[in-house]
Amino acid sequence: MKIFTAYRTGLISAAKSKKMATVIYAITFLLALLLAIPFRGTLSKIAGNSMDINSMIKGFDITTYADFLRTAGHAISPFVSAAFWFGVLYLVFTVFFAGGVLKILSVENQKFSARLFFENCAIFFFRFLKLAFYLLILQLIFALIVFFPLAEIVAMVSSTVQNEAVLFNIVLIGIIVYIFFFILLLIIGDYAKIILFNNDSRKSLKSIWLSVKFVIRHLFSTYLLYLFILIAPIVFFLIYFYLDSAIGMVSGFNIFFMFLIQQTLIWVRTWTKIWFLGSEIFLYGLFPSVKMNKVKIENLPEATDEGLYENPLST
Amino acid sequence: MMSSKTKISAYLFFISIIFSGLSISFAQQSIFQKPLSDRIANYDMNVKLNLEKKLVTGEETLYWKNSSGDKISELEFHLYLNAFKNTNSTFIKESGGQLRGDQFNIKSNINWGWIDVLSMKVKDGEDLTDKIKFIHPDDNNADDQTVISVPLSKPLLPGKEITLNIKFESKLPKVFARSGFSDNFFMVGQWFPKIGVYEHAGERYAVKGRWNCHQYHANSEFYADFGVYNVHITVPKNYVVGAVGVLQNEVKNSDGTKTLFYHAEDVIDFSWTASPLFKVVNATWRHVKIKVLLQPQHLPQANRHINSVEDALEYFDKYVGKYPYPNLTIVDPPFRAFGAAGMEYPTLFTAGCLWGMPDGIKFTENVVIHEFGHNYFMGILATNEFEEAWMDEGFNTYYETRIMDHYYGKKKSFFDIGGFHFGDFEQQRESYVGMRDPKISPDFQNSWDFKHNDYGSITYSKTATWMMTLQGLVGRKVMDEIMQTYFERWKFKHPCGKDFIAIVNEVVKKDPENKLGGNMGWFFNGVLYGTDICDYRLASISVSGVPKSMGAYDSAGVKHFYKVKRSKKDEGLYRSKVIVERLGGVVMPEEVLVHFNSGKEILEHWDGKERAHDYIYDNTDKVVWAKIDPYNKIPMDVNLINNSYTLAPKKTSINKYAAKFIFWIENTMQNFGMLF
Numbered sequence: 001m002k003i004f005t006a007y008r009t010g011l012i013s014a015a016k017s018k019k020m021a022t023v024i025y026a027i028t029f030l031l032a033l034l035l036a037i038p039f040r041g042t043l044s045k046i047a048g049n050s051m052d053i054n055s056m057i058k059g060f061d062i063t064t065y066a067d068f069l070r071t072a073g074h075a076i077s078p079f080v081s082a083a084f085w086f087g088v089l090y091l092v093f094t095v096f097f098a099g100g101v102l103k104i105l106s107v108e109n110q111k112f113s114a115r116l117f118f119e120n121c122a123i124f125f126f127r128f129l130k131l132a133f134y135l136l137i138l139q140l141i142f143a144l145i146v147f148f149p150l151a152e153i154v155a156m157v158s159s160t161v162q163n164e165a166v167l168f169n170i171v172l173i174g175i176i177v178y179i180f181f182f183i184l185l186l187i188i189g190d191y192a193k194i195i196l197f198n199n200d201s202r203k204s205l206k207s208i209w210l211s212v213k214f215v216i217r218h219l220f221s222t223y224l225l226y227l228f229i230l231i232a233p234i235v236f237f238l239i240y241f242y243l244d245s246a247i248g249m250v251s252g253f254n255i256f257f258m259f260l261i262q263q264t265l266i267w268v269r270t271w272t273k274i275w276f277l278g279s280e281i282f283l284y285g286l287f288p289s290v291k292m293n294k295v296k297i298e299n300l301p302e303a304t305d306e307g308l309y310e311n312p313l314s315t
Numbered sequence: 316m317m318s319s320k321t322k323i324s325a326y327l328f329f330i331s332i333i334f335s336g337l338s339i340s341f342a343q344q345s346i347f348q349k350p351l352s353d354r355i356a357n358y359d360m361n362v363k364l365n366l367e368k369k370l371v372t373g374e375e376t377l378y379w380k381n382s383s384g385d386k387i388s389e390l391e392f393h394l395y396l397n398a399f400k401n402t403n404s405t406f407i408k409e410s411g412g413q414l415r416g417d418q419f420n421i422k423s424n425i426n427w428g429w430i431d432v433l434s435m436k437v438k439d440g441e442d443l444t445d446k447i448k449f450i451h452p453d454d455n456n457a458d459d460q461t462v463i464s465v466p467l468s469k470p471l472l473p474g475k476e477i478t479l480n481i482k483f484e485s486k487l488p489k490v491f492a493r494s495g496f497s498d499n500f501f502m503v504g505q506w507f508p509k510i511g512v513y514e515h516a517g518e519r520y521a522v523k524g525r526w527n528c529h530q531y532h533a534n535s536e537f538y539a540d541f542g543v544y545n546v547h548i549t550v551p552k553n554y555v556v557g558a559v560g561v562l563q564n565e566v567k568n569s570d571g572t573k574t575l576f577y578h579a580e581d582v583i584d585f586s587w588t589a590s591p592l593f594k595v596v597n598a599t600w601r602h603v604k605i606k607v608l609l610q611p612q613h614l615p616q617a618n619r620h621i622n623s624v625e626d627a628l629e630y631f632d633k634y635v636g637k638y639p640y641p642n643l644t645i646v647d648p649p650f651r652a653f654g655a656a657g658m659e660y661p662t663l664f665t666a667g668c669l670w671g672m673p674d675g676i677k678f679t680e681n682v683v684i685h686e687f688g689h690n691y692f693m694g695i696l697a698t699n700e701f702e703e704a705w706m707d708e709g710f711n712t713y714y715e716t717r718i719m720d721h722y723y724g725k726k727k728s729f730f731d732i733g734g735f736h737f738g739d740f741e742q743q744r745e746s747y748v749g750m751r752d753p754k755i756s757p758d759f760q761n762s763w764d765f766k767h768n769d770y771g772s773i774t775y776s777k778t779a780t781w782m783m784t785l786q787g788l789v790g791r792k793v794m795d796e797i798m799q800t801y802f803e804r805w806k807f808k809h810p811c812g813k814d815f816i817a818i819v820n821e822v823v824k825k826d827p828e829n830k831l832g833g834n835m836g837w838f839f840n841g842v843l844y845g846t847d848i849c850d851y852r853l854a855s856i857s858v859s860g861v862p863k864s865m866g867a868y869d870s871a872g873v874k875h876f877y878k879v880k881r882s883k884k885d886e887g888l889y890r891s892k893v894i895v896e897r898l899g900g901v902v903m904p905e906e907v908l909v910h911f912n913s914g915k916e917i918l919e920h921w922d923g924k925e926r927a928h929d930y931i932y933d934n935t936d937k938v939v940w941a942k943i944d945p946y947n948k949i950p951m952d953v954n955l956i957n958n959s960y961t962l963a964p965k966k967t968s969i970n971k972y973a974a975k976f977i978f979w980i981e982n983t984m985q986n987f988g989m990l991f
Contacts, residue, residue: 032980040973047969049856051940051959057968061726062737066745067956079976083983090984094991132991139990162498162592163612164650165670189991245734249971262978269985 002286003225010229010279013105014271017278019112020104021271024097028090028266035086039079046072057250095132099124102197105278124197131196131204135189138208142181150174187226188215190280198284218287225279233272240265344578346561351581351639352541352807355380356510363549363572364503364589369425369496371485375507376438378478378542383515383524386470390477391450391528392432392463393539395505398531399428399488399495403458405451406492409763410533414492417654428488428495432463432508438478441468453530453763461531462511481508490652494586497652504586504660505537512540512699512809519699519811529701532763534770536693536700536707537584541807544579550589557608557644558587559663581639581807582661583697588646600625602641609647612670616679620645620666623680623722627687630718634795635691636802643690645683657682659689675732677723681739685715695806703812704762704770705843709778716740716779740783740950746776748953753777754846759812780950781842784849787948788831788838788904789823797822812843830904830920837902842951847900849951851923851943853907853960854894858937861888891938893930893960897923901951908945911936918945939963 014021046068047053055064069076103120104110150171158167192204192211201207215222240261249255362373381387398406399419412419420426435443443465450464451457471477485506488495494504511528514521521527529535550556552573560579567573579585593608596617607620624645628638644663648655656667664686668679692714693700693707700707719728719739727736747753755769758777765773786794801810801818816839824833831838841847865878895907907919913936921928932938940961944952952958 028981028984029977031984032977035980036973036977039976040969043972044966044969047964049960049962049964050956051942051961051964052956053968054965057971060735062745063741063955066749067954070749071954071956083980086980087983087987091987091990094988098991128991136990158651162649162651163610163670165612167650168671186989193991249974252967252970255967255971255974259974259977262974266978266981266985269982273988 002283003221003228006221006225006279006283006286007228009282010275010277013278013282014275016109017101017104017112017274018271020101020117021267021274023112023114023117024101025263025267025270027093028270029263031086031090031093035079035082039076042072042075042079046075059248091132092129095128096121096125098128098193099197101274101277102193102281105274105281106197127196127202127204128193131189131192131207134204134208135185135192138188139182139185142185143178146174146178146181150178183226184215184223187222187280188212190276191215191222191284194277194281194284214284214287218283221283222280225283226276229272229276229279232275233269236265236268344561344563346578346580346641347639353380353382354542354581355382355540356542358507358542358544358546358585360507360544360546360585362507362547364501364551364554366499366551369487369501371487371503371506373483373507375481375483376478377481377508377510378476379510380476381471381473381513383513384473385513385515385524386472387513387524388467388470389526390465390467390479391511391526392465393505393509393511393528393531393537394430394432394461394463395509395531395537396428396430396485396488396494397460399491400460401427401458403456404461405454405456405459405530405763406461406533408456410492414533414654415657417491419491420489423489426489428486429460430483430485430506430508433482433484435465435479435481435508437467438480443467443479451530452528453532453761456530459530462528463508483508490648490654493655493658495652495655497649497655499592500588500590500649500652500655502586502588502646502648502652502655502658502665504655504658505531505584506586509539509584512538514809519809520813527699527702532701534704534765535762536704538699538701538809539583539697541581541583541697544577544582544585546577546579546585546587547574548577548587548589549574551591553591554589555591555593555595555608556587556589557593557606557646557663559585559644559660561642579662583694584660586660586663588663588665590649592649593647596621598625600628603628603638604642605645606642607645607647610649610668613647613668616668616672619674619679620647620668620683623683624687626722627684627718630721631688631691631714634717635714635798636695636806638690639695640690643687657686659686659693661690661694664689673732675730677719677729677739680723681715681719681729684718685711688714688718691802696802697807697809699809699811700762702761703759704774705758705778706810706812706815708774709758709782712743712775712779713782716743716783740779743776743779744783744950746772747780753848753953757846758843777842784842784903784949784951785819785838787946787950789826790828793822793826793829841901841903845901848953849901849903849949850897850899850953850957851903851905851949852896852898852954852957853941853943854896854927855892856894856938856941856960856962857892858889858962861890861933887935888933889935889937891932891934891936893932893938893941894927895921895930895941895943896927897925899953903949903951905943905949906945907941907943909941910939912939937962 052064053068055061100117100121104112104117154167154170157170161167188208188211191214192207195210196204196207243261244258247254247258249258357378359376360373362371364371398404407419432447435447437443447463447465449460450462451459452462487501487503490497490502494502494506511526514525514527516523527538544560546558548556548558549568549572552567552571556575558577559582560577563576563578565573565575588608592611594611594614596607596609598605598621605621605624607617609617624643632638640662642662646663646665647668648665650669653667656665658665666679666686667682672679688711689707692711698706716739724738726738728738729742730737750769750772755767756765756773758773762770797819800822801815804818805814816835819835820833823829823831823835863879867874867876893909903923905921905923907921907930909917909919909930915936919930940959942959944958
């Protein structure tokens with residue numbers, strides 16, 4: 001029941017935070033445009049007066065695609081490597097936004113205020129940056145913990161097994177194990193953010209440790225809540241793929257329509273992240289508190305039957 | 316009343332009838348009423364498989380005919396398995412110990428392979444054993460032992476036959492390059508002492524009679540004469556066997572083994588396979604009995620093998636010629652023996668299959684169709700795979716792409732999942748035009764002369780691409796006639812490149828719609844013998860007003876100046892200029908489609924020889940766009956993007972991919988953002 005209450009409460013908070021989602025989405029879109037505009041220009045220049053590029057309108061055509069890449073791959077490849085660096089930059093932006101998002105979510109009926117949002121983004125930025133660094137190290141360590149033994153097992157088994165289905169299943173199990181831990185670490189990261197924010201602390205490692213304890217103690221609730229919320233964006237993506245294959249981008253109108261659908265999906269992804277945090281804040285508040293040395297909570301509402309935030313310090 | 320003598324005679328007579336009947340039933344049944352080939356090299360073999368030592372020991376009786384006009388004083392044999400004897404063999408040196416991505420495992424001594432001729436004697440004649448010597452006709456590698464020469468004290472006269480009794484022992488290598496063992500799976504190919512081909516003067520490129528018996532190279536395959544094979548194979552009784560030819564009988568032995576007798580006629584090779592794990596699935600297509608030997612986990616994919624081979628049988632029957640043999644065996648090697656996958660023998664081939672292969676990835680069908688096709692190109696049209704690999708691999712790949720695209724769809728015959736798709740011919744073309752350097756090698760060269768992994772792209776893909784180009788130039792009907800003529804005229808013989816080219820010239824010349832001339836040498840000079848590429852470009856289109864006539868003229872020694880006024884007829888006239896260019900060295904006749912703003916179109920024919928050519932139109936109509944090779948007849952063109960030009964480029968496609976790019980960037984960024 002707690003999971004469903006947290007799920008619902010998070011959904012309600014996210015619903016009230018559409019403006020915040022839109023601001024973050026807008027920044028995402030502008031960042032993407034920084035790369036997309038020169039990309040379009042390059043593509044246009046390379047295509048020149050050739051008509052062959054239009055054979056890709058109805059769908060993917062490998063002959064055109066491969067000939068095109070051969071002619072112009074050197075001009076396109078910088079955009080692909082730039083995409084990686086934009087990803088890294090966006091990660092930093094996400095770290096920056098975290099403080100503002102938590103502030104807006106943590107206060108009941110808090111209307112979105114750009115000033116409040118960005119103020120708290122700035123306040124918590126360096127703390128969250130440090131936290132992000134430790135969490136990334138943790139992700140890397142876990143990847144190695146899963147990857148190396150898996151590779152050893154696969155190498156050992158592949159020299160003896162006759163049926164490749166066995167090998168496939170071993171790799172599949174390895175991937176499932178990895179995904180399980182990957183999601184677990186994301187959850188730990190979210191609660192570490194909440195703990196660090198709630199306690200107004202600068203101790204990133206301690207926040208992570210407390211988060212680990214909290215998540216392990218309430219593994220079923222935290223993990224299941226995360227998976228339930230994850231269903232929504234997955235469903236949206238499936239709808240998008242269906243629309244893409246049913247409608248296609250074969251005319252100017254279709255392209256514009258699908259562009260709107262694509263941007264809606266990006267907005268939904270942003271909004272879902274707010275939903276995650278909103279639900280997790282609520283779930284965190286439902287359980288006995290995790291104390292740190294210095295605790296400072298402001299403006300947290302009293303618990304009510306409507307499942308609003310419970311003061312985590314009250315026992 | 317019968318006397319005792321009469322009674323005994325009668326008994327003896329009846330007994331002889333019974334035994335002759337028995338001997339008839341034990342003897343093989345002829346497959347063909349008349350020989351299809353000249354049956355030069357015929358083998359009787361009796362062999363046994365030793366599981367533990369991975370050995371095949373046995374005896375072979377070779378009946379070899381001197382079909383030339385020469386007295387032959389030496390015989391040459393292939394001992395292919397010696398390629399895997401040590402790291403000094405030509406094969407291992409050239410391949411670096413890997414083939415098609417498979418690495419030779421040298422960690423254990425049991426993994427090496429070899430073949431030893433224990434004895435060789437002329438029947439009722441001399442013992443040749445001590446006269447055997449290794450020769451190295453290709454590279455003088457003294458350590459390579461894949462070819463032997465055996466001198467005869469008494470030369471074999473023209474038209475005469477020699478019978479040799481040979482005892483041998485073949486140690487199978489760990490599967491790496493087509494042949495060998497992997498756990499309890501055995502693919503026994505190129506495993507017996509195989510006599511080379513003696514080419515008489517005038518045959519292929521032989522100016523005088525000569526042995527054509529090359530060493531086993533990393534890139535080479537094989538070459539042998541047609542003959543009859545009678546092979547008795549003894550294996551443990553729980554092993555399932557597949558082999559070239561037709562199974563005559565199976566006898567269970569008292570020592571826990573069984574002996575299978577196979578008989579094959581008019582084939583150039585004999586191979587076999589054995590494994591206790593095979594699951595057998597049978598099917599029939601017209602006169603052909605199909606047997607599929609599958610790994611247990613691949614049983615759900617039996618129909619993929621059967622359906623694709625039936626498609627291939629049907630297609631070849633319709634467009635090339637009849638499949639003459641009454642049977643076909645498809646072998647599915649285990650994944651740890653994938654080095655044995657994708658290999659062809661007459662009436663038997665190995666496919667390649669993986670558990671869980673989705674239907675949208677037609678890898679299994681592709682291999683089945685390709686390897687089946689080798690029954691025609693290599694098996695029946697027995698070209699020399701050492702010297703002219705393009706004639707089997709390239710021709711076969713051409714047909715593989717035709718069949719795949721015909722039955723599974725041109726743009727998705729190889730891969731079709733989630734909106735991403737490509738066809739088999741597209742893939743083959745890309746394999747050629749996408750080479751780092753498509754000019755690196757000519758198609759026409761010895762297989763071992765290909766370097767730097769270009770063998771596959773050139774012999775398979777480039778050949779298939781120019782065959783498709785030839786089809787584009789002469790038309791599908793004429794192309795089919797060329798191939799049917801080639802098949803009918805050269806089946807069960809050893810054709811070479813010039814034989815094929817002669818048929819192309821013959822058939823093209825008699826085509827009433829022929830615009831290519833009577834000699835297609837220019838085509839083969841470009842695509843087969845040369846290394847240059849084909850690339851044409853629609854360089855530009857310009858439209859302007861028709862220029863006025865003006866200037867100076869002389870009259871009675873005086874200069875006058877004139878300017879002709881535009882007549883009403885000239886008003887509204889435009890001069891459109893379309894420039895086409897040849898960027899590559901290969902010349903192809905091209906069609907150029909020119910489209911005017913009124914909707915009118917003109918199809919120009921250009922011989923493609925000049926480096927640049929102009930088309931000028933003075934018309935009320937303006938040219939809007941033009942396209943070289945509008946009907947995609949010349950897939951050899953390495954860049955199709957520059958084949959068209961429009962004065963009004965549409966931005967729809969650009970906008971589509973720009974939108975997709977924005978979406979992709981945003982998702983990438985959010986995926987990174989997910990980490991916190």
